[in-house]
Amino acid sequence: MNSARFSIVTLVVLLLMASVSYALTADEIIDKANQASYYAGKDGRAMVKMTITAKGGDVRIREFAQLRYNEENGDQKFYTYFKAPADVYKMAYLVWKNIGRDDDRWLWLPALNLKKRIAPGDKRTSFVGSDFLYEDVSGRSPEEDVHTLQEETDRYYRIDNVPKDPGSVEFSHYVVEINKATFLPMIARYYDHSGKIYREVEALKVEEIQGFPTVLVSEARDLVSGSVTRNEFSEVQYDIGLNSRIFTERFLRRPPREVQ
Amino acid sequence: MKHWVLALVLVMWASVAWGWQLHGFVDGRSGMRLQDDDVERQAILNELRLQLDLNHMSDLAIWQFRADLVGDEAVGESEQDLERGYGVLDLREANVLLTPFYFLDVKLGRQILTWGTGDLLFINDLFPKDWQSFFIGRDVEYLKAPSDAAMFSFYPSWANVDVIYVPQFDADRYISGERISYWNPMLGRRAGAQDEMVVDQRGDWFSEDEWHVRVSRNIEGIELAAYGYDGYWKSPQGVDALYRSYFPKLRVFGASVRSSFAGGVANVETGYYDSREDRRGDDPMVPNSELRALLGYEREIVRNFSAAVQYYLEYMQDYSAYRRTLPTGMNARDEDRHVVTLRLTRQLLNQNLELSLFTYWSPSDRDSYLRPHVKYKASDAISLYLGANLFFGDAPDTFFGQFENNTNLYAGMRYSF
Numbered sequence: 001m002n003s004a005r006f007s008i009v010t011l012v013v014l015l016l017m018a019s020v021s022y023a024l025t026a027d028e029i030i031d032k033a034n035q036a037s038y039y040a041g042k043d044g045r046a047m048v049k050m051t052i053t054a055k056g057g058d059v060r061i062r063e064f065a066q067l068r069y070n071e072e073n074g075d076q077k078f079y080t081y082f083k084a085p086a087d088v089y090k091m092a093y094l095v096w097k098n099i100g101r102d103d104d105r106w107l108w109l110p111a112l113n114l115k116k117r118i119a120p121g122d123k124r125t126s127f128v129g130s131d132f133l134y135e136d137v138s139g140r141s142p143e144e145d146v147h148t149l150q151e152e153t154d155r156y157y158r159i160d161n162v163p164k165d166p167g168s169v170e171f172s173h174y175v176v177e178i179n180k181a182t183f184l185p186m187i188a189r190y191y192d193h194s195g196k197i198y199r200e201v202e203a204l205k206v207e208e209i210q211g212f213p214t215v216l217v218s219e220a221r222d223l224v225s226g227s228v229t230r231n232e233f234s235e236v237q238y239d240i241g242l243n244s245r246i247f248t249e250r251f252l253r254r255p256p257r258e259v260q
Numbered sequence: 261m262k263h264w265v266l267a268l269v270l271v272m273w274a275s276v277a278w279g280w281q282l283h284g285f286v287d288g289r290s291g292m293r294l295q296d297d298d299v300e301r302q303a304i305l306n307e308l309r310l311q312l313d314l315n316h317m318s319d320l321a322i323w324q325f326r327a328d329l330v331g332d333e334a335v336g337e338s339e340q341d342l343e344r345g346y347g348v349l350d351l352r353e354a355n356v357l358l359t360p361f362y363f364l365d366v367k368l369g370r371q372i373l374t375w376g377t378g379d380l381l382f383i384n385d386l387f388p389k390d391w392q393s394f395f396i397g398r399d400v401e402y403l404k405a406p407s408d409a410a411m412f413s414f415y416p417s418w419a420n421v422d423v424i425y426v427p428q429f430d431a432d433r434y435i436s437g438e439r440i441s442y443w444n445p446m447l448g449r450r451a452g453a454q455d456e457m458v459v460d461q462r463g464d465w466f467s468e469d470e471w472h473v474r475v476s477r478n479i480e481g482i483e484l485a486a487y488g489y490d491g492y493w494k495s496p497q498g499v500d501a502l503y504r505s506y507f508p509k510l511r512v513f514g515a516s517v518r519s520s521f522a523g524g525v526a527n528v529e530t531g532y533y534d535s536r537e538d539r540r541g542d543d544p545m546v547p548n549s550e551l552r553a554l555l556g557y558e559r560e561i562v563r564n565f566s567a568a569v570q571y572y573l574e575y576m577q578d579y580s581a582y583r584r585t586l587p588t589g590m591n592a593r594d595e596d597r598h599v600v601t602l603r604l605t606r607q608l609l610n611q612n613l614e615l616s617l618f619t620y621w622s623p624s625d626r627d628s629y630l631r632p633h634v635k636y637k638a639s640d641a642i643s644l645y646l647g648a649n650l651f652f653g654d655a656p657d658t659f660f661g662q663f664e665n666n667t668n669l670y671a672g673m674r675y676s677f
Binding site: 052054058060061084085086087089096098101102104109111112113114117118119120121122124125126128129130227245248249250253254255257260 | 284317319322326352359371372373374377401413420476478520523524525527558559560563564566568610640641674676677
């Protein structure tokens with residue numbers, strides 16, 4: 001009896017020691033960052049204001065509400081409801097993100113009362129004309145890159161990511177700094193094939209909401225064109241009890257109250 | 261009556277309200293024919309349009325009003341007609357959407373209705389189309405004309421079921437010569453603004469009506485649907501004993517599938533057109549029954565450039581009876597009408613410039629219709645447009661060939677608020 005208790009205690013202590021001293025691998029860090037960035041809670045909602053400033057000072061604004069729902073198997077559903085500019089007012093964009101196969105995407109055109117299916121398409125395409133890409137919004141699969149831990153300080157992990165299929169992307173590699181406390185990526189720098197940084201995505205303001213560290217201001221900068229897009233998130237909530245039925249045609253026709 | 265109004269107001273304000281929203285746009289457009297047309301003016305479109313979109317959302321109801329005020333110098337028609345879309349007011353939407361039960365939505369009033377999988381080709385979508393707007397360079401949203409209808413959408417766990425009742429038949433805003441010249445088989449020539457078309461409109465409420473039904477289901481991104489329609493042909497394709505054009509009875513049954521496929525999206529749709537007044541196909545004054553089908557595929561070719569192709573078939577039933585009874589001197593159509601469409605879309609300048617081309621080409625009719633279009637978003641509020649409607653044909657009486665003299669170029673500007 002005593003020896004049994006002793007061995008259990010020893011085991012627990014040993015395990016604790018192991019987890020403290022055992023350094024995370026680059027793949028584990030990226031997985032945790034992916035969870036922290038895109039999977040917080042069972043579901044979530046945010047109001048987004050996107051300000052696109054071109055090099056010459058021309059400013060364009062997009063405002064939308066976004067709902068997210070996590071499935072058990074890692075699949076996700078996104079509902080984006082546009083409020084501005086006026087020519088896209090009441091349009092809705094529905095994405096079923098499927099792990100391991102193409103996403104299903106639909107665009108709701110209210111003037112035509114039409115649910116238009118969108119071909120899967122390149123995820124490295126600009127999201128609504130901004131400097132953010134579809135992949136920045138819904139997440140890049142960790143499976144698509146080879147990750148190497150370059151540096152570990154007391155504040156962050158710096159990880160280099162090299163695409164497994166270089167033909168599918170415009171960068172040669174990107175380096176991301178991940179906060180050790182929150183596992184949120186704070187800055188990602190994208191390198192072109194000559195080794196120059198041409199694009200940056202940065203988290204400018206992080207706050208804890210319902211226990212989840214949350215990016216409230218982020219910025220994407222195109223260093224070649226000089227264009228900068230800033231995203232400001234407000235009314236962020238997690239675990240609001242969204243029903244997966246919201247992510248269907250019925251609620252494209254009749255926007256749910258959560259987007260108002 | 262007063263109680264009813266009071267109850268309505270209470271329902272609107274007692275519910276958790278998100279308030280009224282007002283949006284809209286001012287759109288100016290001008291278009292002209294690129295060749296002479298003996299029976300029409302050179303100007304095809306010279307309009308200024310104000311659209312107001314007013315809506316109110318709450319937990320209990322969504323109210324939606326959308327109306328256009330239109331002034332058009334190139335107009336042939338002038339009397340106010342909300343069905344045909346003539347006159348100063350074009351009422352697009354005036355409806356309320358209610359959810360009386362968790363499994364049921366009801367939308368009552370004037371509304372735009374759309375379903376089916378075709379891209380600018382319609383088999384099971386028998387809601388009214390405005391071909392005139394489509395051909396003269398208005399925004400593509402005007403291809404859909406409104407219906408005065410009651411839509412009941414049931415959401416049991418196994419499918420979505422939509423049942424739509426239209427108490428008074430809504431025809432297409434078909435080509436009748438005011439702006440667009442067309443082939444008139446009775447006259448044996450192209451007809452225009454001076455050739456009045458006598459059409460029996462079928463306007464009897466609750467007896468000359470329409471039913472539309474769709475049962476649809478989305479299984480892991482594979483969209484399946486079955487459709488039914490009981491009403492009339494949407495353009496006046498029949499000729500009665502008094503030599504008036506009219507809308508013969510029609511039933512349609514169909515189905516469609518749409519899914520991601522090979523890095524793109526594929527769709528298949530089919531429908532059987534049961535022309536109830538000519539089931540043997542031997543009445544030359546009423547269209548024969550038809551089988552219609554389409555097959556489509558769309559994908560991105562490279563970043564910001566996508567292509568879509570469709571193949572479409574109209575197969576006429578009882579073709580030999582049609583040929584046998586066709587009046588002498590009238591050109592016979594083919595048993596099969598094939599149409600191939602191609603859509604190319606290129607996005608440039610951070611998606612602020614869009615170049616697109618949509619083409620219809622019929623190898624059987626030997627005619628085609630091209631819709632090149634350029635849209636530039638100069639700012640969040642201002643968009644500029646340039647486009648053309650180009651018709652080509654070997655014969656004057658084929659679907660697109662008849663419109664050859666209407667080939668036009670248009671430019672426009674829209675301020676959205």
